[in-house]
Amino acid sequence: MDRKLLLLSFFAFSSSLVSCVSTQQQIELTNKSSVALTEKAISIKRDKLKSPPATGAFPVLLTQNGDTVTTQIDDLNGDKNWEELFFVTNLPANGKQTLKLTWVDTKPTYVARxxxxxxxxxxxxxxxxxxxxxxxxxxxxxxxxxxxxxxxxxxxxxxxxxxxxxxxxxxxxxxxxxxxxxxxxxxxxxxxxxxxxxxxxxxxxxxxxxxxxxxxxxxxxxxxxxxxxxxxxxxxxxxxxxxxxxxxxxxxxxxxxxxxxxxxxxxxxxxxxxxxxxxxxxxxxxxxxxxxxxxxxxxxxxxxxxxxxxxxxxxxxxxxxxxxxxxxxxxxxxxxxxxxxxxxxxxxxxxxxxxxxxxxxxxxxxxxxxxxxxxxxxxxxxxxxxxxxxxxxxxxxxxxxxxxxxxxxxxxxxxxxxxxxxxxxxxxx
Structure with a gap:
């Protein structure tokens, strides 16, 4: 491969990787109570999250084990733009959980509860x-x-x-x-x-x-x-x-x-x-x-x-x-x-x-x-x-x-x- 073309390909890949990484975030949850929490409701405002890498992308949450957390994005004021990321999770008493947020192009399908x-x-x-x-x-x-x-x-x-x-x-x-x-x-x-x-x-x-x-x-x-x-x-x-x-x-x-x-x-x-x-x-x-x-x-x-x-x-x-x-x-x-x-x-x-x-x-x-x-x-x-x-x-x-x-x-x-x-x-x- 032409050296110039190789360098251009490398920089394009690096730029794409940086863009992808820059939109990833960690969400740390800390249970401030002495009660073990089961399916605790968590709501995060959209302005707390980094902008998605593309218009129409959907947030996905992963546990440290790589399991997907069922989530949804909600437009509660009817302006056609979602304002909250919502999910439920389990937390031990006085415990913590770290989740990784990524973005996907296709809306995930989850079991309705x-x-x-x-x-x-x-x-x-x-x-x-x-x-x-x-x-x-x-x-x-x-x-x-x-x-x-x-x-x-x-x-x-x-x-x-x-x-x-x-x-x-x-x-x-x-x-x-x-x-x-x-x-x-x-x-x-x-x-x-x-x-x-x-x-x-x-x-x-x-x-x-x-x-x-x-x-x-x-x-x-x-x-x-x-x-x-x-x-x-x-x-x-x-x-x-x-x-x-x-x-x-x-x-x-x-x-x-x-x-x-x-x-x-x-x-x-x-x-x-x-x-x-x-x-x-x-x-x-x-x-x-x-x-x-x-x-x-x-x-x-x-x-x-x-x-x-x-x-x-x-x-x-x-x-x-x-x-x-x-x-x-x-x-x-x-x-x-x-x-x-x-x-x-x-x-x-x-x-x-x-x-x-x-x-x-x-x-x-x-x-x-x-x-x-x-x-x-x-x-x-x-x-x-x-x-x-x-x-x-x-x-x-x-x-x-x-x-x-x-x-x-x-x-x-x-x-x-x-x-x-x-x-x-x-x-x-």
Whole structure:
């Protein structure tokens, strides 16, 4: 080979190698707690990472043993550019982990461990089609004049991980229900749809993956929202028998749906609590990642006057077990029940809320009947348009045999609280 050509080839290769190496980084994770962490959620902002070597390249994380860590990149603000690298990992107590970040041209494929399911039909005779967003208005309830049918698959969006599933009643009720799971894989996309594409309640019977197990009634469900104005309780939305909503419009969209995290956004515009002249805007962001019998929610209210409390609910249709209030490490409060909050009281279902202690103001019990009933509520101090983040837990005895025992379920929730709130220091080098 010509010497000049050889030198040019060498310098081209060297330049390519330097470019490749310059975009590689190490991510060092340090568990600052004395708790061993299992599938701990880690989020790293994009601006902490070096620019990829090419437009459209995807980050890949490798362990020191060369194993690939399942990751995803998330665009949470809808600007078509991703802002966060997200993954879950295990860390020993007070231990460290070093990961290598590289870039690839083709988006990696990973096994899905979270999922969102949302579908709608536009008439009583047209099939359900998948959607990623929707807006519903006050006169579009299933019992509104001229409407008269349930448009939504499973009454609204459902979301799940490898342990448990949940659903939100987008038809004006705004309660949050629970799907018990018996498998780690994702439930079929056809849950709630007949073979002809119609909305069908086919999830209250046992399937291989599990079933809807929780009885909700007129409660807000597990982690659902309500409001206390002075000493009065107000339902966000209406009941199944109403024909006009007290929320002018409600919007839903999927912010991200990936192998290790799914996040949704719900917004309630111009909510006028029954019998008041007030108007509020409420937003919430349910999120789920693998490994926990729970989901995270972040809620905020705009339009507060100063005499309100945000209420976070857990249903209480079985009054056998009174709610327990448990302090965890002086930073969190757990509200917990362990009884048969299931259809026909067939199974044990432990429920819990994990709440920040600095905004927790105690709990109340709702009436046994009425528009907002049969539930416990955490009273949360809330400031106008300021977020409150909490976790809602559901432990079905057929998902985990340990949940049959009250002490075992309580231990799980306390351990989960410490897992979720443990601090991991992230250094990108």
């Amino acid at each position: 979270t999922n969102v399911r949302f579908g709608k039909r536009t008439s009583a005779t047209t099939p359900v089609l998948p959607k990623t967003s929707d807006t519903t208005y006050a006169n579009q309830l299933p019992k509104s004049p001229g409407y008269g049918y349930q448009p939504y698959q499973t009454d609204g969006p459902s979301w799940e991980n490898d342990k448990v599933g949940f659903r939100h009643y987008f038809d004006g009720r705004n309660a949050k229900d629970l799907f018990g799971k018996r498998v780690s894989y994702m439930a079929p996309e056809t849950v709630g749809i007949s073979t002809f594409g119609a909305v069908e309640d086919n999830y209250h019977v046992m399937a291989d993956w599990g079933r809807d197990i929780m009885a909700v009634g007129n409660s807000a469900g597990i982690g659902g929202l309500a409001l206390m104005i002075k000493d009065s309780l107000y339902r966000l939305g209406v009941t199944v028998n109403d024909s006009v909503n007290n929320v002018q419009s409600t919007s839903f969209n999927i912010l991200t749906e990936g192998p290790v995290r799914s996040v949704m956004h719900l917004k309630y515009n111009n909510w006028k609590p029954d019998g008041t002249t007030r108007s509020y805007t409420v937003e919430e962001n349910p999120a789920i990642w693998p490994g926990m019998y729970a989901y995270q929610n972040t809620a905020r209210i705009l339009g507060l006057k100063g005499d309100e409390h945000l209420l976070i609910g857990m249903n209480n249709l079985d009054r056998t077990d009174p709610v327990k209030e448990i302090n965890v490490d002086d930073k969190w409060v757990v509200l917990l029940t362990h009884d048969r909050e299931t259809y026909n009281k067939d199974w044990i279902l432990g429920l819990a809320l994990i709440l920040p202690k600095d905004t927790y103001q105690g709990h109340i019990e709702a009436p046994t009947s009425g528009r907002l009933a049969q539930g416990y509520f955490a009273k949360m101090k809330v400031r106008d348009n300021q977020p409150v983040t909490y976790y809602a837990v559901g432990g079905w005895e057929l998902s985990n045999e340990a949940f049959k025992n009250s002490a075992s379920f309580q231990k799980y929730v306390e351990d989960l609280t410490r897992q979720l709130t443990a601090v991991v220091e992230v250094q990108v080098k």
